[in-house]
Amino acid sequence: MREFAYQRATQVHDALTAVAENAGARYLGGGTNLVDLMKSGVEEPTRLVDVRQLPLDGVRDAPDGGLVIGATTTNSDAAAHPEVRRRFPALAQAVLAGASGQLRNMATVGGNLLQRTRCGYFADPAQPCNKRVPGSGCAAIAGVHHNHAVLGHSPHCVATHPSDMAVALAAFDAVVHYQTLAGAGEIPLSRFYLPTGDRPDRETALPPGALITAVALPGAAAGPRSRYRKVRERASYAFATVSIAAALDVRDGVVRDVRIALGGVASRPWRARSAEAVLRGARPTADRFRSAAEAELDAAVPLRDNGYKVTLARNLVVAVLGELAGTEQDR
Numbered sequence: 001m002r003e004f005a006y007q008r009a010t011q012v013h014d015a016l017t018a019v020a021e022n023a024g025a026r027y028l029g030g031g032t033n034l035v036d037l038m039k040s041g042v043e044e045p046t047r048l049v050d051v052r053q054l055p056l057d058g059v060r061d062a063p064d065g066g067l068v069i070g071a072t073t074t075n076s077d078a079a080a081h082p083e084v085r086r087r088f089p090a091l092a093q094a095v096l097a098g099a100s101g102q103l104r105n106m107a108t109v110g111g112n113l114l115q116r117t118r119c120g121y122f123a124d125p126a127q128p129c130n131k132r133v134p135g136s137g138c139a140a141i142a143g144v145h146h147n148h149a150v151l152g153h154s155p156h157c158v159a160t161h162p163s164d165m166a167v168a169l170a171a172f173d174a175v176v177h178y179q180t181l182a183g184a185g186e187i188p189l190s191r192f193y194l195p196t197g198d199r200p201d202r203e204t205a206l207p208p209g210a211l212i213t214a215v216a217l218p219g220a221a222a223g224p225r226s227r228y229r230k231v232r233e234r235a236s237y238a239f240a241t242v243s244i245a246a247a248l249d250v251r252d253g254v255v256r257d258v259r260i261a262l263g264g265v266a267s268r269p270w271r272a273r274s275a276e277a278v279l280r281g282a283r284p285t286a287d288r289f290r291s292a293a294e295a296e297l298d299a300a301v302p303l304r305d306n307g308y309k310v311t312l313a314r315n316l317v318v319a320v321l322g323e324l325a326g327t328e329q330d331r
């Protein structure tokens with residue numbers, strides 16, 4: 001590991017200044033991804049600015065009936081918060097589906113959004129990888145890619161985003177709040193992750209040096225009927241093969257509102273807006289759920305060895321919406 005300086009910030013302005021004044025400096029949250037990448041030589045920051053002592057911890061009510069989750073809140077605390085569990089159950093379930101208890105105790109909400117892909121070629125500095133070294137190529141396209149993307153990828157990168165939490169946040173129309181030395185800003189999660197395109201090394205729309213301060217969940221998305229389900233290669237401590245966060249609001253026998261986001265299928269949480277459009281105003285039947293899933297997955301372009309993800313995603317959409325509709329009908 002390359003030698004680096006370490007400093008602990010207790011004020012947001014101090015953290016922003018430290019990163020602005022030191023080329024190669026990086027914010028350090030729980031370190032559960034960054035430190036691993038430093039050990040393998042993928043990341044080589046010159047300075048780590050520890051942000052865990054900043055006053056950005058905790059969950060509070062928003063004026064619109066939603067919630068604001070501070071960026072340094074640990075994943076464990078976010079998942080355990082009673083109002084997160086009550087108003088946004090799929091978010092609590094998604095966070096609990098991620099990693100292990102030990103990692104969730106360390107990992108922060110802000111850091112979770114910024115974690116890097118788990119593509120094995122990205123993690124190996126001996127391999128060509130456009131995300132790590134722009135212009136070097138993509139070893140995964142001709143290599144091992146059974147767990148790579150089927151939606152939204154490009155000839156330059158076919159990696160998936162690893163976060164479970166971000167999938168639920170996408171379904172709930174979350175907004176990322178950040179701070180720079182020039183002032184505060186916010187980015188809807190739908191625009192937070194950049195399309196893969198020809199520069200997969202550029203992953204988010206955050207301005208240079210920006211520090212994530214919070215994630216806001218709008219009150220309009222709150223409700224008890226949402227669910228997160230994750231399919232993975234083993235029962236715990238594994239990244240999603242395909243996952244889904246969904247919420248369904250059925251009134252008088254028709255779908256009044258629906259939210260669907262898929263994980264494990266693209267370089268960012270994939271909001272399934274085509275599927276949602278098929279469902280809004282329709283009767284919540286299994287046939288309609290299947291038609292909605294197929295409308296979304298029409299855009300899928302599977303790689304040589306991951307066509308199974310299209311079938312899996314379709315079946316997950318049908319199954320989870322069916323569960324949510326059944327719950328509604330049982331009321």
Ligand code: SF4
Pocket residue numbers: 117119120121122128129130131132137138139140141148156157158159200
């Ligand atoms: Fe790198 Fe993306 Fe290709 Fe993986 S899929 S090797 S991250 S360019």
